[in-house]
Amino acid sequence: MYVAPSILSADFGRLNEEITKVCEAGADLIHVDVMDGHFVPNLTIGPLVVKSVAKVATKPLDIHLMVQNNTFFADLFLPLKPKFLSFHIEEEKHPLRLIDYIRKNGVSPAIVLNPHTSVSSLEYIINEVDMVLLMSVNPGFGGQKFIPSVLRKISELRNLIEKTNSKCMIEVDGGVTGLNIAEIDEAGADIVVAGSYIFSSNDYAEAIKALKI
Numbered sequence: 001m002y003v004a005p006s007i008l009s010a011d012f013g014r015l016n017e018e019i020t021k022v023c024e025a026g027a028d029l030i031h032v033d034v035m036d037g038h039f040v041p042n043l044t045i046g047p048l049v050v051k052s053v054a055k056v057a058t059k060p061l062d063i064h065l066m067v068q069n070n071t072f073f074a075d076l077f078l079p080l081k082p083k084f085l086s087f088h089i090e091e092e093k094h095p096l097r098l099i100d101y102i103r104k105n106g107v108s109p110a111i112v113l114n115p116h117t118s119v120s121s122l123e124y125i126i127n128e129v130d131m132v133l134l135m136s137v138n139p140g141f142g143g144q145k146f147i148p149s150v151l152r153k154i155s156e157l158r159n160l161i162e163k164t165n166s167k168c169m170i171e172v173d174g175g176v177t178g179l180n181i182a183e184i185d186e187a188g189a190d191i192v193v194a195g196s197y198i199f200s201s202n203d204y205a206e207a208i209k210a211l212k213i
Helices: 012-024 047-056 070-080 095-104 150-164 181-187 204-211
Strands: 002-005 030-035 061-066 084-088 108-113 131-135 169-173 191-194
Touching: 002 030, 002 204, 012 030, 012 047, 012 204, 030 047, 047 061, 047 070, 061 070, 061 191, 070 084, 070 095, 084 095, 084 131, 095 108, 131 150, 150 169, 150 181, 191 204
Parallel strands: 002 191, 030 061, 061 084, 084 108, 108 131, 131 169, 169 191
Antiparallel strands: none
16 A cells, blocks of 8 residues: 555644655655645645755655636646646546646646545546546545445445456545554555545554555
8 A cells, every 4th residue: 555645634833754754664655635725624735835845855746626717727736747647537627627627747647536525537547547536525624534335435446446447546645544544445446545544643654554454
């Protein structure tokens, strides 16, 4: 299991130190939540802060757009060359066009599904993306509880990937802890995002190790 600590739960007063600590503690990616205050009620960080994050991080960035006007925001963050740039299918009228645009800019395109959005919405694009991010909480805030029905959704997505011979990875974001990681792994996830579970722990390395099942 790959682990992507979400800096949404980090101490922003010492963000550089926090990023260095989780990179040294065994993180595989650094998850960055970009919220615009419209698609979700919260407002987080822009490209200037993420540029600073990229300078400090020794692991690739995993940027998750929770925004309206995806192309506008993609243009802000693509120059930072994250590993993944993900956008919500619920907010994009032409996902294939945006997927192609992200890939042509040298970044792995990823698509996000909210908890209520069916896996069937991916049937005709699953072979075009490198990752699908399944939200296991309603997006917008950290520290929420995992929605159990997403376990079945992970399994459904894994079945679709196998049926279509896709190379797509599955990422799960929201309420991930050491208590539910075994179920998430068994359902078929490849990557987990964890914010408060890691950053509220006394030992980042132990918290990350508990998720690397």
